[in-house]
Amino acid sequence: MRDVPHCRAVRSHALLCLVAAVAVTAAPVRPADLAAQALTGTTGLVTVPTAAMPPDGSATIGVHWIDPRYHRSPYGDNTAVYEFADIGFLPFVEVGLRLTRVLDTPEQALGDRMVSVRFRLLEERARTPAVVVGAHDLVGTRIYHTTYVTASKEIGEVPLAGAVGVHAGYGGQWLGVRAKGEQFQGFFGGVSVSPRPWIALLAEHDAERVNAGVRVRVWRLNLLGAAYGMDGLSGGISYTHRLK
Numbered sequence: 001m002r003d004v005p006h007c008r009a010v011r012s013h014a015l016l017c018l019v020a021a022v023a024v025t026a027a028p029v030r031p032a033d034l035a036a037q038a039l040t041g042t043t044g045l046v047t048v049p050t051a052a053m054p055p056d057g058s059a060t061i062g063v064h065w066i067d068p069r070y071h072r073s074p075y076g077d078n079t080a081v082y083e084f085a086d087i088g089f090l091p092f093v094e095v096g097l098r099l100t101r102v103l104d105t106p107e108q109a110l111g112d113r114m115v116s117v118r119f120r121l122l123e124e125r126a127r128t129p130a131v132v133v134g135a136h137d138l139v140g141t142r143i144y145h146t147t148y149v150t151a152s153k154e155i156g157e158v159p160l161a162g163a164v165g166v167h168a169g170y171g172g173q174w175l176g177v178r179a180k181g182e183q184f185q186g187f188f189g190g191v192s193v194s195p196r197p198w199i200a201l202l203a204e205h206d207a208e209r210v211n212a213g214v215r216v217r218v219w220r221l222n223l224l225g226a227a228y229g230m231d232g233l234s235g236g237i238s239y240t241h242r243l244k
Helices: 005-025
Strands: 058-066 080-089 093-102 112-122 130-136 146-158 162-172 186-196 199-205 210-218 221-228 232-242
Touching: 058 221, 146 186
Parallel strands: none
Antiparallel strands: 058 080, 058 232, 080 093, 093 112, 112 130, 130 146, 146 162, 162 186, 186 199, 199 210, 210 221, 221 232
């Protein structure tokens, strides 16, 4: 059954109210700690991957709701749910698993499975950015496949803006695998701005469209609200736990 406009409006207002409420009560953290899962379930901005990495020995679980126009799943055109788990270790490796399910679509069984792997090649230093290479959707249906290299640099405190980070990358088909769908093909990038230690404002171009969002951290929770394509409200919540 297709989502009706009234239901979408209710979800949209509920998500915005949740983000606003947490923004008022959030506990302070360092701006660097706002590096967290994008809508895709891997570390990034709104959707694009960045060169930020999760702490060594950390595990994250979460759920994001994706606007029907942008989830790419072939199982239907209702709202999709991304359920994901992600770990960081060594401390230069990140591995993630995501399940994509479209609401009110019983024939999809467990849903589409996506495995992602990321490796940090360079740590960020005073004059050089961090650099990460990664691959998404390596096995299975490969609806969301990409391989990419991305770089991130925090340029420090900017008056009236706070901590500012810049991110840029390039994605392509470098492994020669057959894929039913692709993401981040070509140049992508974005900016993150933290006017307060517990909040980050996000803007990006994902090689296809412009997206914007806001991320709020309270305790070990990250809340992400986003305008996918600037007209599709998406978002959700994730929880990060240090294993050691």
